[in-house]
Amino acid sequence: MLSELTSGQRQAALIFLALVACVGLFVAGFGGADPIAAHGWLVLGVALISAFAVLTRFHDPEPVADRSGSYYDAPVKAGIILAMVWAVLAMFVGDWVAWLLVDPELTFSEPWASFGRLRPVHTTGVIFGFGGNALIATSFYVVQRTCRVRLAGHLSPLFVLWGYNLFCLLAVTGYLWGINQSKEYAEPEWYADLWLVIVWVAYFVLYLRTLARRKEPHIYVANWYYLAFILVVAVLHIVNGLALPLSWAQAKSYSLFSGVQDAMTQWWYGHNAVAFFLTAGFLGMLYYYLPKRAERPIYSYRLSIISFWGITFFYMWAGSHHLHYTALPQWVQTLGMTFSVMLLVPSWASAGNALMTLNGAWHKVRDDATLRFMFVAAVFYGLSTFEGSFMAIRPVNALSHYTDWTVGHVHAGALGWVAMITFGAIYASVPWLWKQKTMWSPRLVEVHFWLALAGTLIYVFAMWNSGIIQGLMWRTYNESGTLAYSFVDSLEAMHPYYIARAVGGLFFLVGTLVGCYNIWMTIRASRAAAVLEGDHPAPRPALETGS
Amino acid sequence: MAVEERDPLSGYKTTGHEWNGIKELNTPVPRPVFVFLIAAFLFSVGYWLLMPAWPTGQSYTKGLLGFDQRDQVARDVAAAAAQRAAWSRALEYTPFDVALADPALMTRVRDTAPALFGDNCAMCHGQSGEGGPGFPNLRDGAWLWGGTPDEIAETMRVGVNADHADTRVSQMPAFGRDQMLPQEDVRAVIDYVRSLSSERPVAPSARLVRGAEVFANTCAACHGVTGEGSQAVGAPNLTDGAWLYGGDRDSVHQSVWGGRHGQMPAWEGRLSTAERRLLTLYLLDLGRDQP
Amino acid sequence: MFGLHYKLERKAITLVLAIIGVASIGGIVEIAPLFTIDQTVEEAPDMRLLTPLELTGRNIYIREGCNACHSQMIRTLRDEVERYGPYSRAAESQYDHPMLWGSKRTGPDLARVGGKYSDAWHAAHLANPRDLVPQSVMPAYPWLGRRQARIDDLGRHLRALQALGVPYTEAMIEHAEADAYGQAAPNSERGWGVAERYGEAANVRDFDGQPGAPTEMDALIAYLQMLGRQTAIAEAAGDAP
Numbered sequence A: 001m002l003s004e005l006t007s008g009q010r011q012a013a014l015i016f017l018a019l020v021a022c023v024g025l026f027v028a029g030f031g032g033a034d035p036i037a038a039h040g041w042l043v044l045g046v047a048l049i050s051a052f053a054v055l056t057r058f059h060d061p062e063p064v065a066d067r068s069g070s071y072y073d074a075p076v077k078a079g080i081i082l083a084m085v086w087a088v089l090a091m092f093v094g095d096w097v098a099w100l101l102v103d104p105e106l107t108f109s110e111p112w113a114s115f116g117r118l119r120p121v122h123t124t125g126v127i128f129g130f131g132g133n134a135l136i137a138t139s140f141y142v143v144q145r146t147c148r149v150r151l152a153g154h155l156s157p158l159f160v161l162w163g164y165n166l167f168c169l170l171a172v173t174g175y176l177w178g179i180n181q182s183k184e185y186a187e188p189e190w191y192a193d194l195w196l197v198i199v200w201v202a203y204f205v206l207y208l209r210t211l212a213r214r215k216e217p218h219i220y221v222a223n224w225y226y227l228a229f230i231l232v233v234a235v236l237h238i239v240n241g242l243a244l245p246l247s248w249a250q251a252k253s254y255s256l257f258s259g260v261q262d263a264m265t266q267w268w269y270g271h272n273a274v275a276f277f278l279t280a281g282f283l284g285m286l287y288y289y290l291p292k293r294a295e296r297p298i299y300s301y302r303l304s305i306i307s308f309w310g311i312t313f314f315y316m317w318a319g320s321h322h323l324h325y326t327a328l329p330q331w332v333q334t335l336g337m338t339f340s341v342m343l344l345v346p347s348w349a350s351a352g353n354a355l356m357t358l359n360g361a362w363h364k365v366r367d368d369a370t371l372r373f374m375f376v377a378a379v380f381y382g383l384s385t386f387e388g389s390f391m392a393i394r395p396v397n398a399l400s401h402y403t404d405w406t407v408g409h410v411h412a413g414a415l416g417w418v419a420m421i422t423f424g425a426i427y428a429s430v431p432w433l434w435k436q437k438t439m440w441s442p443r444l445v446e447v448h449f450w451l452a453l454a455g456t457l458i459y460v461f462a463m464w465n466s467g468i469i470q471g472l473m474w475r476t477y478n479e480s481g482t483l484a485y486s487f488v489d490s491l492e493a494m495h496p497y498y499i500a501r502a503v504g505g506l507f508f509l510v511g512t513l514v515g516c517y518n519i520w521m522t523i524r525a526s527r528a529a530a531v532l533e534g535d536h537p538a539p540r541p542a543l544e545t546g547s
Numbered sequence B: 001m002a003v004e005e006r007d008p009l010s011g012y013k014t015t016g017h018e019w020n021g022i023k024e025l026n027t028p029v030p031r032p033v034f035v036f037l038i039a040a041f042l043f044s045v046g047y048w049l050l051m052p053a054w055p056t057g058q059s060y061t062k063g064l065l066g067f068d069q070r071d072q073v074a075r076d077v078a079a080a081a082a083q084r085a086a087w088s089r090a091l092e093y094t095p096f097d098v099a100l101a102d103p104a105l106m107t108r109v110r111d112t113a114p115a116l117f118g119d120n121c122a123m124c125h126g127q128s129g130e131g132g133p134g135f136p137n138l139r140d141g142a143w144l145w146g147g148t149p150d151e152i153a154e155t156m157r158v159g160v161n162a163d164h165a166d167t168r169v170s171q172m173p174a175f176g177r178d179q180m181l182p183q184e185d186v187r188a189v190i191d192y193v194r195s196l197s198s199e200r201p202v203a204p205s206a207r208l209v210r211g212a213e214v215f216a217n218t219c220a221a222c223h224g225v226t227g228e229g230s231q232a233v234g235a236p237n238l239t240d241g242a243w244l245y246g247g248d249r250d251s252v253h254q255s256v257w258g259g260r261h262g263q264m265p266a267w268e269g270r271l272s273t274a275e276r277r278l279l280t281l282y283l284l285d286l287g288r289d290q291p
Numbered sequence C: 001m002f003g004l005h006y007k008l009e010r011k012a013i014t015l016v017l018a019i020i021g022v023a024s025i026g027g028i029v030e031i032a033p034l035f036t037i038d039q040t041v042e043e044a045p046d047m048r049l050l051t052p053l054e055l056t057g058r059n060i061y062i063r064e065g066c067n068a069c070h071s072q073m074i075r076t077l078r079d080e081v082e083r084y085g086p087y088s089r090a091a092e093s094q095y096d097h098p099m100l101w102g103s104k105r106t107g108p109d110l111a112r113v114g115g116k117y118s119d120a121w122h123a124a125h126l127a128n129p130r131d132l133v134p135q136s137v138m139p140a141y142p143w144l145g146r147r148q149a150r151i152d153d154l155g156r157h158l159r160a161l162q163a164l165g166v167p168y169t170e171a172m173i174e175h176a177e178a179d180a181y182g183q184a185a186p187n188s189e190r191g192w193g194v195a196e197r198y199g200e201a202a203n204v205r206d207f208d209g210q211p212g213a214p215t216e217m218d219a220l221i222a223y224l225q226m227l228g229r230q231t232a233i234a235e236a237a238g239d240a241p
């Protein structure tokens, strides 16, 4: 990866890393007793290790001057490996916290090992670590292929990937050390937030410049989604993250907003993190890998347009469905509910577009576990968006809110949709990237598929059951017209479902481990063979230039 | 530029572009998509007309139904209370002994109390009122503050060492820590106190004699001359073998040396009169099936 | 329409602007009016501010992630009102930067837990919930009672909140550290100022039963005992069960 940099770029990287190391040292020094000091040391350490890595490659031969004849896949490969590493870590923590709800003693008597600190490690680890790396990697892959041009930069893709993972590392270590902003899915403190803004701007600029250089007149729909993902997440992240730190050398900050306004901003962010991180980005993935793997044209270009703009417009109104019956004024809840219902139409339109694309390729779905991952993902996407729109209806939410039903919905989306489409995309890309015909073992892909599907079904059914039972127990009245169950009664009723969920999660985790092994073996088997036929940018005299 | 071709399978034309082998069909949007979109939109418009919905700068549209979730919950709660009124009103004025003998009323109590007790009291007094270290057993018939229904209801209303104006007040002084008694005497009185409820006869010793002396001088004021306790100040009976904080040497030492200041929250304000009286009946009922 | 799009998708910058435009509308329409419509947050003239010790406790609550399991938002539903007390008002969290309404109830709602249990109960429960509630799945927090709360920089915390619109006075900021100490050490000289600055309703006592400088347990219990007791507007509305 580093040997693809010119010596000038290697120097620039070193200078940059030295700067980062200085910032780390500065924070570590001035932080004193504040927990931020630990992050200072962490940044210093990461910068030094990275600098060392650059130094070991410092005198490698210069890359060829004109590299526009090949795609820049080093960051894609690194991103895929990082995604899998985060997947294992974060799903392990997910299953750990699942077992903690079965038996709270299954942990160490250390602050970092308590449920409240581990849970955000899981959520951040899967969404940002696993999901984010997969999105960055596949977006780099897809934008090059669909624009028929090499990425617009050599250092900046590496910076985006490295900087992004540094952000994830700051986030999860922060929670373990007690640094947490408490805003769901935006828990990192102000300085990590700021760092992410820098990384994200670099990502956006890189993406846009690559698009601008494209050799295809039209921007392919996958890129609309990746673009929406990058743009809207930036807006959400910046607005929701506005906060006043105590000082430059302290971790703690106070959110700019308070009370109702904060709640609405938070869930405008939170819901659209779902929409643009967990949905739009992965739809981008779907729109490239599914037709590619099925070797079928997209069912309908027009449907793509309707669903893209529908999703972009409607989602942004729906956040207040997280706040039904609360102190948020009811008019906002009304808007959240109605837009969530309308949102179902573009959501199903995109799920339908994907499924219809498989027409003519159903035999491949049957035979090819990789394509089956994508097919199941599209089905779960349809299912969880239907469920979401249903849960957004006020009386339904009265029952489901605060219960495990939400958790079931989340994982129908997260395991069934997000993780499945990612595995599908990864199984498709890995042989292409490492110049193999297939994965090392297609049978292990099959094994992974069934483990993942079984795990998802067990998880989701367990949580539907427990959530609905919980919700009902909280509001069941006896013949005298008084509450029939105490809170602890409902807690006891959850126990068997918590066991089932933890077992289902274990299935899913084992599947992921099988996947890692398979990927590892595929990489080992690769012998830098010849470039896949046609897998290179358009030849020099551009076919036609876009904007 | 774009060269359209026809997909042999579906018969639709492509848009004529290709991205790394991916093509798109220009299939018209299936009609149901528009139908559902329009249906969802019409539903929404209807909902907006009826309910509070759109902001108008300084205010918002209130909706034709004039519905407000806060009014609604107030109505729901009031309606539920009205439905229960038949028996919950009766609970407020029916004398306890009459209520205890009224099977209809006691059915309500047994229906209602477990969840109410479970949400408010069980955290301290245990799921079935069995108590725990520092939290009295409520079903053993040994009462700190008096076992008549009215006394029990009053304890619940005002609490013990609580922030209620009429709260019951009790304090076991820290004789050791606050140096009210010399070490020797603390040790002696501990032995003496433990001997009071000992099942086996305890061999007399000089220390016990000293302990008895200290007890008479210092402790009897609250715990009574024989250690039978006093419900007026909430001082436990020390002779019955039922311990609030434990009867082993360490626990008793902790009680005498460091004092005790048990707290029971006041429930007036959090629970209604009917609810408190209902819980009183429940406790009496629990006590009834004790041996 | 599709023809127009056919042109739009050839211009990256136009696509960017279109996405931003289309995506901005919902947020603006839903969030901006929350600052301009007066009814959004009720008047609560009796609203008491968090004392420095309670604020420390709140930050510990956030640090430990209690909000992962506990909501602080009683919804306008009959069962919630009957179980937890009057539904939560916007005014009650108007000074919460950020709010802690929560989204999951693995444990019970805590919006009105203040005064429901004794300090000793909380101390024992936090040290090991299963000592008191055998079925509980809540983690044990034994270290809270062992660690001194950090109070030396509280002035800065109050100053930051003041900058964000929480009406802390200069006197409060100046005495932040002393008040934090005093609130958990009622018999010390520093105990006096708390009631003076934060009102008689403020709890001044040794929360965890360990005299001396406040521990993290003192701070957290002080916070829990204040929940739902900053203003009486909810009770005053007369819809208490």
Ligand code: HEM
Pocket (backbone or CB within 6 Å): A184, A270, A274, A278, A279, A318, A321, A322, A323, A340, A341, A343, A344, A347, A381, A384, A385, A386, A387, A388, A389, A390, A391, A392, A393, A397, A400, A401, A402, A406, A409, A410, A412, A413, A414, A417, A418, C103
């Ligand atoms: C049409 C699309 C969708 C709608 C209308 C929708 C709606 C909802 C609703 C109503 C809730 C419950 C809020 C509450 O009661 O607290 C929820 C929670 C959630 N949904 Fe969806 N959902 C949709 C799609 C998805 C998808 C595809 C995912 C992908 C993973 C997802 C992830 C989540 C997450 C993570 C939460 C939990 C938020 C929390 O922490 O409370 N949703 N969604």
Ligand code: HEM
Pocket (backbone or CB within 6 Å): A091, A092, A094, A095, A096, A097, A098, A099, A119, A122, A123, A126, A127, A131, A406, A407, A410, A411, A414, A415, A418, A419, A501, A502, A504, A505, A506, A508, A509, C068, C103, C104, C106
């Ligand atoms: C091995 C697989 C997994 C297991 C065992 C697992 C387990 C869990 C558990 C136990 C919780 C806490 C629920 C609670 O507080 O009651 C949770 C929450 C969550 N998980 Fe997972 N998880 C897994 C995979 C994933 C994946 C792949 C994603 C996303 C891509 C994900 C996203 C989330 C989210 C967003 C939440 C927060 C839900 C909410 O706040 O409502 N999980 N998970």
Ligand SMILES: [Ca+2]
Pocket (backbone or CB within 6 Å): A181, A183, A186, A187, A188, A189, A190, A193, A241
């Ligand atoms: Ca943040």
Ligand SMILES: [Ca+2]
Pocket (backbone or CB within 6 Å): C184, C206, C207, C208, C209, C210, C211, C212, C213, C214, C215, C218
């Ligand atoms: Ca203390």
Ligand SMILES: [Cu+2]
Pocket (backbone or CB within 6 Å): A270, A271, A274, A318, A319, A321, A322
């Ligand atoms: Cu949502």
